Amino acid sequence: MKNYTPVLKCKACSLRSRCFFGGLTEKEYEFLTANKKEVDFKAGETIYKQGTKSKYLVFLLDGMAKVYIEGDNNKNFILELVKPFQFLDMPAIFDDDMLFRSSAAVIKSRACLIDIEAFKTIVLKDKKNVPKLIKHYNSAQSRFSDRLINVIYKNMEARIADALLYLVNDIFFSRSFNLTISRSDLAELAGMSKESTSRILTQFKTQEIILINGKEVEILNKKYLEQIARFG
Amino acid sequence: MKNYTPVLKCKACSLRSRCFFGGLTEKEYEFLTANKKEVDFKAGETIYKQGTKSKYLVFLLDGMAKVYIEGDNNKNFILELVKPFQFLDMPAIFDDDMLFRSSAAVIKSRACLIDIEAFKTIVLKDKKNVPKLIKHYNSAQSRFSDRLINVIYKNMEARIADALLYLVNDIFFSRSFNLTISRSDLAELAGMSKESTSRILTQFKTQEIILINGKEVEILNKKYLEQIARFG
DNA sequence: TCCGAAAATTGAGATATATCAATTATTACT
DNA sequence: AGTAATAATTGATATATCTCAATTTTCGGA
Numbered sequence: 001m002k003n004y005t006p007v008l009k010c011k012a013c014s015l016r017s018r019c020f021f022g023g024l025t026e027k028e029y030e031f032l033t034a035n036k037k038e039v040d041f042k043a044g045e046t047i048y049k050q051g052t053k054s055k056y057l058v059f060l061l062d063g064m065a066k067v068y069i070e071g072d073n074n075k076n077f078i079l080e081l082v083k084p085f086q087f088l089d090m091p092a093i094f095d096d097d098m099l100f101r102s103s104a105a106v107i108k109s110r111a112c113l114i115d116i117e118a119f120k121t122i123v124l125k126d127k128k129n130v131p132k133l134i135k136h137y138n139s140a141q142s143r144f145s146d147r148l149i150n151v152i153y154k155n156m157e158a159r160i161a162d163a164l165l166y167l168v169n170d171i172f173f174s175r176s177f178n179l180t181i182s183r184s185d186l187a188e189l190a191g192m193s194k195e196s197t198s199r200i201l202t203q204f205k206t207q208e209i210i211l212i213n214g215k216e217v218e219i220l221n222k223k224y225l226e227q228i229a230r231f232g
Numbered sequence: 233m234k235n236y237t238p239v240l241k242c243k244a245c246s247l248r249s250r251c252f253f254g255g256l257t258e259k260e261y262e263f264l265t266a267n268k269k270e271v272d273f274k275a276g277e278t279i280y281k282q283g284t285k286s287k288y289l290v291f292l293l294d295g296m297a298k299v300y301i302e303g304d305n306n307k308n309f310i311l312e313l314v315k316p317f318q319f320l321d322m323p324a325i326f327d328d329d330m331l332f333r334s335s336a337a338v339i340k341s342r343a344c345l346i347d348i349e350a351f352k353t354i355v356l357k358d359k360k361n362v363p364k365l366i367k368h369y370n371s372a373q374s375r376f377s378d379r380l381i382n383v384i385y386k387n388m389e390a391r392i393a394d395a396l397l398y399l400v401n402d403i404f405f406s407r408s409f410n411l412t413i414s415r416s417d418l419a420e421l422a423g424m425s426k427e428s429t430s431r432i433l434t435q436f437k438t439q440e441i442i443l444i445n446g447k448e449v450e451i452l453n454k455k456y457l458e459q460i461a462r463f464g
Numbered sequence: 465t466c467c468g469a470a471a472a473t474t475g476a477g478a479t480a481t482a483t484c485a486a487t488t489a490t491t492a493c494t
Numbered sequence: 495a496g497t498a499a500t501a502a503t504t505g506a507t508a509t510a511t512c513t514c515a516a517t518t519t520t521c522g523g524a
Contacts, residue, residue, distance in 0.1 A: 072463075100373050195513080300504070427503080
């Protein structure tokens with residue numbers, strides 16, 4: 001166990017100020033580390049299911065996960081992709097620990113399960129941790145609003161443009177990247193059918209907005225893509 | 233000012249355990265009451281706008297408000313209706329105080345504006361308040377997921393059924409009620425055009441699932457309506 | 465390296481929902 | 495109480511998106 005401790009002291013998230021661990025004290029780290037488990041997930045494997053209760057907070061150490069809402073008619077809607085050193089979706093802590101969304105590994109991943117009770121102890125022990133937790137909820141709210149606006153108001157072109165820009169800006173931090181997720185995942189991220197996703201991608205390719213070859217993606221005209229994302 | 237104090241000690245919300253004020257101490261009440269303003273809103277008047285920052289938390293004392301997301305093409309999507317003794321949507325407290333949604337009075341309403349700094353002081357002063365605040369966020373998350381599932385996966389019939397059941401179960405607490413909101417509002421609550429809303433309502437009326445005459449609504453077959461809400 | 469399975473693309477047709485336009489009902493104001 | 499303005503209904507048509515089916519491409523294992 002001990003050998004994974006340094007990983008928990010993530011630099012990535014303190015930079016992006018999204019992660020709760022950013023500014024914990026040495027003692028708090030140790031306490032959480034003593035109350036964690038580490039688990040490996042194969043690509044596609046479910047990490048947790050919506051509607052169930054969780055005893056843990058899940059923190060991604062390696063790989064990539066998707067957080068999604070399951071509908072009947074086995075359709076899913078991906079809310080966000082999660083990279084290492086970020087929490088997956090929070091269960092209803094300080095309440096019934098219910099999970100509102102499902103999560104699965106997109107590629108081979110490793111996660112750290114933090115005991116909810118230990119986490120709550122940390123939160124309540126030092127006042128400084130409360131604002132950090134609230135910030136987490138704030139950014140979740142903001143993301144949620146964006147996703148909702150996306151599906152309600154935007155047409156297919158805009159939704160795919162949005163999804164691509166999300167990958168560029170928030171996931172791969174580069175205009176060219178190897179698309180780790182499948183076209184179906186991309187479709188669920190954009191909230192549409194995989195066939196339509198395919199069509200829009202070829203359209204963008206023809207329009208020379210993107211260059212796409214299998215999993216290799218390059219954004220050629222980001223400005224235009226941003227325009228499409230906004231106005232459809 | 234003093235004469236409104238008792239209203240802040242809401243019974244309604246402590247019952248439903250949604251409201252932060254439920255279990256505040258006498259002292260905390262007094263502190264918040266000293267840092268509040270009360271404002272009246274006419275029907276239709278905007279209470280706050282998404283994308284702006286707020287110095288206050290807004291707590292509804294009288295009337296009814298809608299919390300909604302504004303799209304371009306001046307279409308709105310109503311996230312929830314808010315009744316007296318509930319908070320409207322939370323700004324990003326402990327952060328930049330940004331508001332992610334807009335709000336407007338549906339009917340003549342009165343709101344209590346609570347200074348955010350005072351609120352934060354109360355939250356941090358007593359550990360007992362933290363779980364209550366987190367619970368607020370949890371229920372917001374849950375509501376959000378429901379709304380998202382609603383627009384993504386459900387057809388028009390199911391969305392209207394959902395909206396009607398929401399009015400019955402969460403707003404009016406009765407199978408027959410006077411619909412305070414307009415058909416347009418109902419449409420925005422169900423996430424569709426007002427014309428389609430009208431059509432579905434007449435359809436439900438013809439099927440004798442509901443009885444509707446102007447603003448007077450009565451649910452005749454709730455079981456069936458619930459079935460429609462689930463399976464479309 | 466080849467083969468079968470899975471994933472991705474493409475096309476045609478079906479369907480749900482929005483939009484536009486016309487009519488009717490309701491509300492508010494003088 | 496009468497009338498203009500607004501809201502609600504209804505119908506016809508347009509459009510976006512999905513679904514089904516047929517290929518084609520990619521990928522993983524023997």
